Amino acid sequence: MAQKVFGERVLRKEDDRFLTGRGSYVADMLPPGTVYAVFVRSPYAHARIVRINTAKAAKLRGVLGVLTAQDLKDEVGSIFTAWTIPNSDLKTPPYYPLARDVVRYQGEAVAVVVAENPYLAEDARELVEVEYDPLPVVVDTEAAVKKGAPQVHGEAPGNVAFKWTLAGGDVDAVFREAEVVVSQRFVNQRLQPTALEPRAAIAQYEPGTKELTLFVTSQNPFVHRLILSLVLKHPEHLIRVVAPDVGGGFGSKIPCYPWEAVVCHLAMRFGRPVKWVEDRTENYVATTHGRDHVQYVDLAAKKDGTILGIKARVLANMGAYLSTAAPGIPTILFGFMVGGCYAIKAGRVEVTGVFSNTTPVDAYRGAGRPEALFLLERMVDILARKLTKDPAEIRRKNFIPPDKFPYPSAMGLTYDSGNYEPTLKKALAKVGYDRLRKEQAEARKKGKLMGIGLSAYVEICGLGPSSVVTSTGFAGGLWGGSTVRVHPTGKATVYTGGHPHGQGEETTFAQIVAQELGIPVADIEVVHGDTKLTPYGQGTYGSRTTPVEGGSVALSARKVRDKARKIAAHLLEAREEDLDFADGKFFVRGSPKASKTIQEVAWAAYMAGSMPKDVEPILDATTFYDPSNFVFPFGCHVCVVDVDRDTGQVSIRRYVAVDDCGNQINPMIVEGQVHGGVLQGLAQAMLEQTVYDENGNLLTNSLLEYLVPTAMEAPNIETDSTVTPSPHNPIGVKGVGETGTIASSQAYVNAVCDAIGVDHIDMPITPEKVWRSLHKK
Numbered sequence: 001m002a003q004k005v006f007g008e009r010v011l012r013k014e015d016d017r018f019l020t021g022r023g024s025y026v027a028d029m030l031p032p033g034t035v036y037a038v039f040v041r042s043p044y045a046h047a048r049i050v051r052i053n054t055a056k057a058a059k060l061r062g063v064l065g066v067l068t069a070q071d072l073k074d075e076v077g078s079i080f081t082a083w084t085i086p087n088s089d090l091k092t093p094p095y096y097p098l099a100r101d102v103v104r105y106q107g108e109a110v111a112v113v114v115a116e117n118p119y120l121a122e123d124a125r126e127l128v129e130v131e132y133d134p135l136p137v138v139v140d141t142e143a144a145v146k147k148g149a150p151q152v153h154g155e156a157p158g159n160v161a162f163k164w165t166l167a168g169g170d171v172d173a174v175f176r177e178a179e180v181v182v183s184q185r186f187v188n189q190r191l192q193p194t195a196l197e198p199r200a201a202i203a204q205y206e207p208g209t210k211e212l213t214l215f216v217t218s219q220n221p222f223v224h225r226l227i228l229s230l231v232l233k234h235p236e237h238l239i240r241v242v243a244p245d246v247g248g249g250f251g252s253k254i255p256c257y258p259w260e261a262v263v264c265h266l267a268m269r270f271g272r273p274v275k276w277v278e279d280r281t282e283n284y285v286a287t288t289h290g291r292d293h294v295q296y297v298d299l300a301a302k303k304d305g306t307i308l309g310i311k312a313r314v315l316a317n318m319g320a321y322l323s324t325a326a327p328g329i330p331t332i333l334f335g336f337m338v339g340g341c342y343a344i345k346a347g348r349v350e351v352t353g354v355f356s357n358t359t360p361v362d363a364y365r366g367a368g369r370p371e372a373l374f375l376l377e378r379m380v381d382i383l384a385r386k387l388t389k390d391p392a393e394i395r396r397k398n399f400i401p402p403d404k405f406p407y408p409s410a411m412g413l414t415y416d417s418g419n420y421e422p423t424l425k426k427a428l429a430k431v432g433y434d435r436l437r438k439e440q441a442e443a444r445k446k447g448k449l450m451g452i453g454l455s456a457y458v459e460i461c462g463l464g465p466s467s468v469v470t471s472t473g474f475a476g477g478l479w480g481g482s483t484v485r486v487h488p489t490g491k492a493t494v495y496t497g498g499h500p501h502g503q504g505e506e507t508t509f510a511q512i513v514a515q516e517l518g519i520p521v522a523d524i525e526v527v528h529g530d531t532k533l534t535p536y537g538q539g540t541y542g543s544r545t546t547p548v549e550g551g552s553v554a555l556s557a558r559k560v561r562d563k564a565r566k567i568a569a570h571l572l573e574a575r576e577e578d579l580d581f582a583d584g585k586f587f588v589r590g591s592p593k594a595s596k597t598i599q600e601v602a603w604a605a606y607m608a609g610s611m612p613k614d615v616e617p618i619l620d621a622t623t624f625y626d627p628s629n630f631v632f633p634f635g636c637h638v639c640v641v642d643v644d645r646d647t648g649q650v651s652i653r654r655y656v657a658v659d660d661c662g663n664q665i666n667p668m669i670v671e672g673q674v675h676g677g678v679l680q681g682l683a684q685a686m687l688e689q690t691v692y693d694e695n696g697n698l699l700t701n702s703l704l705e706y707l708v709p710t711a712m713e714a715p716n717i718e719t720d721s722t723v724t725p726s727p728h729n730p731i732g733v734k735g736v737g738e739t740g741t742i743a744s745s746q747a748y749v750n751a752v753c754d755a756i757g758v759d760h761i762d763m764p765i766t767p768e769k770v771w772r773s774l775h776k777k
């Protein structure tokens with residue numbers, strides 16, 4: 001195929017509407033007759049609800065209703081978790097849409113007000129009187145599992161939500177064999193996903209057809225539809241979920257939230273469209289949080305730096321309830337990756353999921369993998385320090401060799417393809433590693449502090465083979481679904497089950513089809529996010545959209561090409577085998593003038609006056625593609641920092657990211673994803689941290705207290721790549737949406753610890769922590 005579109009830096013098609021303010025967001029929608037819902041949320045983190053008096057609020061003119069759990073008891077069921085990890089004694093206490101007798105975190109909803117306009121709704125909320133009887137609160141993860149700690153749920157003694165163990169190889173033997181063991185406790189702090197657009201929903205009910213339509217900020221409209229049909233007991237085929245443009249999600253718009261179900265119920269109850277839009281404070285208390293681990297880690301090695309094995313004991317704070325995907329994150333997505341890119345012989349991970357009086361956690365960019373790669377890459381640096389070896393050397397020595405792929409990891413996965421050393425080599429060359437180490441030695445003599453932090457990673461994404469993910473208790477096959485349809489005039493539409501919300505697949509999926517069919521990118525539209533328009537699909541998360549949904553798109557386009565070839569052969573009176581295809585044209589081999597463009601074939605397929613025998617009219621194809629394995633992108637990042645001895649201020653001098661996500665469809669978009677991802681990981685390392693007081697009040701409940709980085713804190717991120725295609729994926733791609741986040745926190749922490757010569761400082765590394773660490777010595 002002569003013309004190359006796949007692999008080109010095509011400008012993002014979606015940006016025209018985003019940059020001119022023409023995106024279509026739920027908060028901007030206003031169906032005629034819309035009324036507004038606001039939730040009354042508990043100020044207490046743990047309390048018994050003694051009584052709720054709604055009379056005054058309900059009397060306010062313009063208020064349609066004020067509802068409590070009592071009113072919804074038989075109408076809206078409890079929200080359930082969709083990832084029930086086997087062999088873990090998982091406790092799934094009910095998560096009612098409005099709290100029944102007890103509230104278990106600050107911000108849990110106890111009542112909902114519906115009014116003609118949002119101001120009235122707010123006023124009425126003030127009039128709802130709730131009497132609480134406060135109960136003892138537990139926020140801290142380690143405190144929650146101590147004897148005598150306040151109990152969050154009667155059905156989960158000791159606040160234990162589950163216990164899960166993963167072991168591979170003979171762990172005890174490698175620790176016996178070890179010449180050196182290093183140990184460290186890490187806190188991977190809780191974070192608050194901060195998508196530009198908070199969550200929003202509008203539900204509409206059509207009594208004539210009984211169709212319920214929900215416009216919602218979702219990463220996976222079909223998952224919402226399925227859960228809502230069960231929770232509301234409304235038939236699935238009569239629910240339409242539309243997720244229009246969504247202003248970022250980072251994992252927090254995967255879950256189906258109780259309040260989305262309530263809004264649906266209200267629309268059916270009052271016969272009016274009902275709208276609910278979070279503000280940032282509601283977003284911070286009521287949208288899921290991420291991370292929140294306490295980890296105790298041991299690494300076994302030989303004196304020459306050979307890593308033998310790893311053990312991690314983890315307490316994972318789940319918050320007050322188990323959100324949609326929550327149990328799978330500190331287990332499946334975490335435990336399998338603790339060996340990273342090293343040829344370790346054995347590993348053991350023991351995870352205890354812990355209930356506490358905090359907002360429930362769920363996926364947050366990287367979801368489990370940042371927590372795994374952080375602990376491993378920190379341990380490698382601690383080992384290097386103990387053995388006084390170069391951290392780059394230790395990594396190089398332990399990489400899985402390129403000829404060992406597909407590689408069966410000690411933790412039980414098969415890494416599809418990899419060649420790790422070139423990413424390290426490229427990153428070190430780009431940053432000028434040897435020169436920097438010399439400069440560092442000189443600077444130290446003068447009392448100046450400069451540090452170099454490395455981070456090598458491999459991660460699991462492109463979820464997944466359905467047989468594997470369902471065997472982990474996940475209630476959903478993770479295949480990809482697409483339809484590619486060429487219209488009579490030769491323009492095309494791609495219908496995908498993915499739901500990009502910032503990632504750029506409206507462009508890259510058009511590139512895939514353009515490459516396969518020779519149709520210009522400008523003539524291809526990508527449709528997503530509407531359960532009534534697209535094939536059933538699983539949505540966008542776990543950097544699965546390109547490998548899985550994109551794989552499906554490529555296969556659909558190839559089916560279309562095969563059908564078009566049949567029609568072209570018929571029109572040209574040639575044999576199919578004698579046709580070549582290039583630049584959107586079928587040629588008869590040897591007589592290039594005898595040709596038909598894909599557009600001519602499309603016209604013929606719709607007119608259908610002269611079709612080959614057994615070929616149906618029109619030109620389209622649908623594919624449901626279930627991959628045979630996950631994909632495993634990898635890379636190496638280097639962070640260089642300068643530390644001010646007097647103030648503890650850290651400044652990033654260089655940040656180099658070398659990533660391998662297999663074939664790249666659009667290198668510009670790939671770089672954009674790496675930039676965003678790296679900054680999100682650096683944000684955890686430098687600034688972000690959820691803080692509760694001992695009573696469970698969320699102190700970081702606005703953007704004044706919760707520090708997200710701005711352009712001022714963002715370093716210049718220098719990117720480069722290597723290309724190791726995935727062997728099993730139809731287009732050789734691996735995901736890249738999370739790699740930056742998975743790699744960057746530890747690169748920064750490694751750099752700071754290297755600069756000041758300590759084993760560890762917990763994130764976020766504030767100037768105060770650095771200063772104290774320097775002055776302790």
Ligand code: MCN
Binds near residue numbers: 503662665
């Ligand atoms: N891509 C490519 N070549 C590859 C791999 C990817 O050109 N070899 C392109 C893709 O086609 C797509 C983008 O890179 O345009 C990211 O694709 P992919 O890695 O498949 O990730 P997903 O689309 O599945 O996105 C999910 C991922 C996750 S899990 C989070 S969280 C995240 C992220 O993407 N949230 C984001 N990136 C985000 N970006 C934005 N702007 N907003 C979010 O909420």
